[in-house]
Amino acid sequence: MLIRPKAGILDPQGQAVERALPALGFEGVANVHVGRLIELDVEDASQVPQMCERLLANPLIEDYEVVQIGDAPVRAEPAPSRTTEEAA
């Protein structure tokens, strides 16, 4: 999920980055916005928009976009157990 500040809401973090880039000599940069990325494995991808609406994003102030990487159903398998010796 890509979660971004909604258009039109002041994004001081984006502005700060936008001001910092020319200071390093990178010119021609505009419309910088800083959001966040949430990665997860999910068995039923149809649940993801609800997850975003109810918890992962705040739709009053943020837009979200769901990007599916691979379409194979994700199977929950227990992680291989590690012995103390291996862990050490």
Next chain:
Amino acid sequence: MKFGVVRFPGSCDEVDALMACRRFAEADLLWHGDSDLSGIDAVVVPGGFSYGDYLRVGAIARFSPLMESVIEFARAGGPVLGICNGFQVLCEAGLLPGALLPNNSLRFVCRQVEVAVENPDTPFTRACDQGELLSIPVKHTTGRYYAPPGTLPDEQVVLRYAPGHNPNGSMDDVAGVCNEAGNVMGLMPHPEHAVDPLTGSADGGRLFESLAMVPVA
């Protein structure tokens, strides 16, 4: 009259809030994992960093078992006051309009501010006069109030930062809002830190005093 003050993992102002409440009525702490509000006449959701502020401020606290009860209590008309992080939690819970965004300055601010009472006709401000100025500290990083256009009627603005005192870039200098019914209020300043002249101001006590005047059902 008995206050219940919520304690989440990461709360840090719940003891000051408890002490502030006890100046005017009985008060007990409520643990976030419980769900029993029996005997409680008013709930205070205090400041701090509930659940580490993970994901978004207030986003995870909103789903704690106690908050489910607080939401039910509020929908039944019970008075609920959210302070700072508590304000953020009540917005996330949908009990108050709007949301809190990072301060314009992107910096933590900690200073005494003056707020004007815009609406003295609420259970939280009935001890105050219209336009009365209260001197109360703010201390937060995520306090810029925002409500989408048309979602915050004027009468729901309870407190406004006095001219020149807006510490965070809040829309229209909004410092505290209530819900449509008037029984839920949130504010970014910390009235619980301003209840004794020893620490600079006792003005914050007016809010707890107002709540203690609520007739017990």
